[in-house]
Amino acid sequence: MKFKHISKNQVFKNDxxxxxxxxxxxxxxxxxxxxxxxxxxxVAIIAELENEIFFVKQYRPAIKKELIEIPAGLVEKGEDILDAAKREFEEEIGYRANKWEKICTYYNSAGINAGQYHLFYATDLIKTQQSLDENEFLEVVKIPFNDINIFSFEDSKTMLALSYLKIKKEGVL
Incomplete structure (x- = not known):
């Protein structure tokens, strides 16, 4: 199949x-x-401490409701993706992780979005200080892994990360 790109125009831009x-x-x-x-x-991070998984509960204006999801955030221009994951995790959750594993890179909706998601698994956590952005409002939620139903979540990055962790814990990976 051959697609020909004829023209491309930027119609909107913000931060x-x-x-x-x-x-x-x-x-x-x-x-x-x-x-x-x-x-x-x-970047998005699934993190575990004493068999509990860290989530954030936050309001998502596009869908007009709160979601529980794994911590995530935008990579700043020129920033290394692992450095971005470490920064976002500490800002949102208030912990640093000594062990990091990259799970995968994927497109969330390639039909309408050219951005990539980089998914990480963080362990060996040390409590620090939460440092939310001025316009960021969220609540940290910890759920025991054995109490989690992957399909009770509505966020794809969270469902993917939990699927990975379930497979990893069952010894398949």
Missing amino acids: VITVFEETLALPNDNVVTWTFTGKKEV
């Missing part, structure tokens, strides 16, 4: 998101306009 419209010629020669967001990278 978090850039929106593009691109004109494409499809393999059947139809010409369409595709709207998508640019490449912002996100």
Whole structure:
């Protein structure tokens, strides 16, 4: 299949998101306009201490409800993804981890978003200080691993991370 990229225009940009419209010629020669967001990278961390998993409970304006999810945040320009994961984890949860394992890199919704998610597993935690951004409001929640039902969560990065941890604990990985 051959797609031809004809033109691309930025239609919106702020600190978090850039929106593009691109004109494409499809393999059947139809010409369409595709709207998508640019490449912002996100780090997300699943962390465990004494068989409890750390989550954050926060309000998500796009869906008008609170979600419980693993801590995550944007990678700053020029920042190493592991450094970003360490920074976000300590800011949101108030712990540092001595052991880090990269789980995977994936696209959350490749049809409309060019950004990558980098998923990490953090252990051997040391209590420090939570340091939320001025406009960041969240509650730290710890849930015993054995009490977790993966499908009770509504956030894909959290479900993916919990699936990984379940497989890891069962000795499959």
